[in-house]
Each structure stands twice: as structure tokens, then as C-alpha cells.
Amino acid sequence: MAKESSFKNMTLTLLVITMxxxxxxxxxxxxxxxxxxxxxxxxVNDGIANVLPEFDNDPSSEVSSKFIDGDSVWIYNATKxxxxxxxxxxxxxxxxxxxxxxxxxxxxxxxxxxxxEVISHNETPGLGDKIEPxxxxxxxxxxxxxxxxxxxxxxxxxxxxxxxxxxxxxSRAFCDAVSRAYTVFREDVMKTLGEWDGASGxxxxxxxx
Numbered sequence: 497m498a499k500e501s502s503f504k505n506m507t508l509t510l511l512v513i514t515m516x517x518x519x520x521x522x523x524x525x526x527x528x529x530x531x532x533x534x535x536x537x538x539x540v541n542d543g544i545a546n547v548l549p550e551f552d553n554d555p556s557s558e559v560s561s562k563f564i565d566g567d568s569v570w571i572y573n574a575t576k577x578x579x580x581x582x583x584x585x586x587x588x589x590x591x592x593x594x595x596x597x598x599x600x601x602x603x604x605x606x607x608x609x610x611x612x613e614v615i616s617h618n619e620t621p622g623l624g625d626k627i628e629p630x631x632x633x634x635x636x637x638x639x640x641x642x643x644x645x646x647x648x649x650x651x652x653x654x655x656x657x658x659x660x661x662x663x664x665x666x667s668r669a670f671c672d673a674v675s676r677a678y679t680v681f682r683e684d685v686m687k688t689l690g691e692w693d694g695a696s697g698x699x700x701x702x703x704x705x
Contacts, residue, residue, distance in 0.1 A: 544574070547602025548602045549574075553576075569587050582605065585681055588676070591668065592618070594617070598614075598616045598673075614635075620663070624660070627667070634660050638657075648678070649675075650671060
């Protein structure tokens with residue numbers, strides 16, 4: 497009987513330890529998950545602010561999305577005093593040297609690119625990571641340019657973009673993500689704001705009145 501009682505006590509103890517450990521791990525996961533999500537949200541909000549002119553609405557609370565090429569692209573429209581000032585498009589590509597690259601591309605009302613922020617990537621340090629504005633000048637080629645009159649491919653492929661030295665794959669992937677963002681801006685954002693004039697890259701004033 498003593499052995500049986502000892503076995504039951506040991507089993508009960510192990511069960512209690514397992515339950516407590518599981519609860520602690522679950523609580524730690526929730527705390528970690530919340531912290532990670534807050535960091536991700538902050539990075540997105542910072543990205544929106546960095547790629548658009550000054551705005552006074554909350555684009556993240558009015559976000560919409562479009563499913564394209566097997567995944568979602570997120571659209572953040574910004575206004576100031578009720579007037580549209582630009583759209584931040586969180587776009588992606590799965591063609592990076594190390595896989596997925598996520599960008600925030602800011603478009604002005606005329607379709608030109610105001611700025612680009614890198615949200616996430618795993619490209620090679622010292623090479624592909626030069627897609628980041630803080631680590632290279634590659635992304636500066638897009639600022640102020642309108643994709644309607646600029647070929648968003650590297651020069652090796654007949655486009656207008658100078659690839660990063662020894663990082664053509666990363667450069668092509670970056671262009672792919674920007675091109676996807678522009679497709680969404682042109683086909684979705686401009687439809688809600690006015691008729692798109694493909695020749696001039698501007699909204700029709702008549703359709704806005």
C-alpha cells in the first residue's frame with residue numbers, strides 16, 4: 497500500500513508540475529506575443545508616417561486590403577483637413593535572395609512615389625540589405641518618380657533601376673514589390689478617388705468635382 501500511495505503521490509505531483517509549467521509557458525507566450533505584435537504595429541505605423549506627407553487622420557484604423565499574387569497587400573489612405581494627401585501601400589515579394597521582403601511604399605495623389613520604407617527582410621548583410629535606406633542609396637532611385645513613366649525593373653532587364661552591386665536578385669525583388677504596390681494603387685486607390693488617366697498619371701479633375 498505504501499508503494500501504491502507513493503506512486504499516486506508522485507503521479508499527482510508530476511501532473512501538478514506539468515499543469516503549472518503549461519500555464520506559465522502559455523502566459524509567457526501571450527506576453528511575448530503581445531510585445532511582438534506591438535513592435536510590428538509600431539513598425540507599420542512608423543512606416544506609414546515615413547513614406548507620406550503630413551496627415552491628420554489615422555490611416556491604420558481605416559486600412560483595407562487586396563489579395564494579389566497569393567497574398568494580401570494593405571492599403572493605408574491618408575488625409576489632411578479632409579483632403580487626400582497620399583496612400584501608403586504595404587506590399588511584398590517572395591523573390592528576395594533570402595525569401596520574403598515587405599515594403600511600405602508611399603504614393604502621392606498623382607501616382608508618384610514619395611518614399612519607401614523597408615518593413616522586413618532577411619537579405620544578406622553588406623549586400624542585399626542595402627535595400628534599406630539607412631544602409632544604401634538604392635531606394636532613393638524611386639523617390640519622386642512616377643511608375644507610369646518609369647520602368648520598375650533593373651537595367652539588366654531593360655528597366656530604369658540601377659541594381660545593387662552583387663545583389664541583382666535583391667534589387668529585382670525590391671522592384672517586384674514596388675511594382676505590385678503601384679498596381680494596387682492604380683487599380684484600387686485611384687478608382688475610389690477619381691478616374692485614372694494612364695497617359696498623364698493624374699486623376700481627372702472633372703471626376704473629383
